[in-house]
Amino acid sequence: MDMVIDIEGLNKTFGKNQVLKNINLKIQTGEMVGLIGASGSGKSTLIRSIAGLETMDHTSKHIKIFSEPTQLGHRRTSSYRSLRKDVGIIFQQFNLVGRLSLLTNVLIGRLAHNPSWKGIFKLFPKAERIKALQALERVNMVDYAHQRSSTLSGGQQQRGAIARALTQEAKLILADEPIASLDPASSDRVMNLLCDINNQDGTTVVVSLHQFEVATTRCDRIIALRDGEIVYDGKACGISNADLIELYGVEEGICNLGAERPTPIMKAG
Ligand SMILES: Nc1ncnc2c1ncn2[C@@H]1O[C@H](COP(=O)(O)OP(=O)(O)OP(=O)(O)O)[C@@H](O)[C@H]1O
Ligand SMILES: [Mg+2]
Numbered sequence: 712m713d714m715v716i717d718i719e720g721l722n723k724t725f726g727k728n729q730v731l732k733n734i735n736l737k738i739q740t741g742e743m744v745g746l747i748g749a750s751g752s753g754k755s756t757l758i759r760s761i762a763g764l765e766t767m768d769h770t771s772k773h774i775k776i777f778s779e780p781t782q783l784g785h786r787r788t789s790s791y792r793s794l795r796k797d798v799g800i801i802f803q804q805f806n807l808v809g810r811l812s813l814l815t816n817v818l819i820g821r822l823a824h825n826p827s828w829k830g831i832f833k834l835f836p837k838a839e840r841i842k843a844l845q846a847l848e849r850v851n852m853v854d855y856a857h858q859r860s861s862t863l864s865g866g867q868q869q870r871g872a873i874a875r876a877l878t879q880e881a882k883l884i885l886a887d888e889p890i891a892s893l894d895p896a897s898s899d900r901v902m903n904l905l906c907d908i909n910n911q912d913g914t915t916v917v918v919s920l921h922q923f924e925v926a927t928t929r930c931d932r933i934i935a936l937r938d939g940e941i942v943y944d945g946k947a948c949g950i951s952n953a954d955l956i957e958l959y960g961v962e963e964g965i966c967n968l969g970a971e972r973p974t975p976i977m978k979a980g
Pocket of ligand 2: 888
């Protein structure tokens with residue numbers, strides 16, 4: 712099976728604060744991976760590093776995407792840009808350009824595939840406009856295609872961001888807390904879409920989630936970060952309540968006490 716993400720020895724320091732510590736991680740095509748961990752544990756920094764929005768410390772080895780290096784040590788490689796076109800990114804908020812229509816935002820997903828002057832003058836070929844409308848239909852947002860994005864609700868904007876990743880034909884979707892600002896019904900809709908894209912299209916999805924239950928019910932594989940280190944990497948059912956208390960502290964852990972879970976296999980380092 713093909714490797715979508717291959718990280719070796721990723722360190723990341725801000726000032727004196729080392730926020731990622733020797734991260735080693737391999738993710739294969741078609742995986743649905745949930746990234747969990749307390750606030751400040753490094754989830755966003757890890758996602759941003761994979762997306763090339765942060766450069767690693769020079770002590771790091773590599774980040775490869777689709778088996779091609781995007782970062783070696785402290786520098787981005789020349790193939791970084793061409794690889795980025797296959798990566799769709801969804802953030803907690805500010806996903807869409809507010810003053811542009813939803814359709815234009817979704818078409819932005821095609822920019823990496825187009826000569827830039829066409830995109831700037833909004834000369835998207837008809838085929839791409841059709842592709843964008845089909846994506847909006849899939850996320851049930853086609854009725855809002857011509858509405859300014861700033862006037863859409865949070866859940867609608869997230870579905871728009873998913874439509875953009877679909878239009879981009881992303882092979883890897885990185886979603887950083889995509890449901891953190893949404894109500895339960897909108898969260899369900901967004902997670903259903905991400906799961907459906909993973910199941911139906913075989914798109915690899917890495918999603919960071921605050922809600923532990925959402926992560927374990929929706930993702931096959933869970934990666935838990937604590938203070939910048941991977942402390943668990945395995946099947947969702949292998950996480951115990953004791954692990955949760957370790958990860959989130961006593962109160963959150965107790966809130967998450969649920970069904971009996973098998974004994975965990977904690978990964979050292
Ligand atoms: N640009 C930056 N400059 C300085 N410090 C940063 C920067 N980005 C992140 N950090 C620090 O890195 C650590 C990890 O932050 P990160 O945002 O990755 O955590 P997180 O797990 O995503 O947290 P949350 O669940 O709150 O989103 C934090 O201590 C944060 O303050
Ligand atoms: Mg974060």
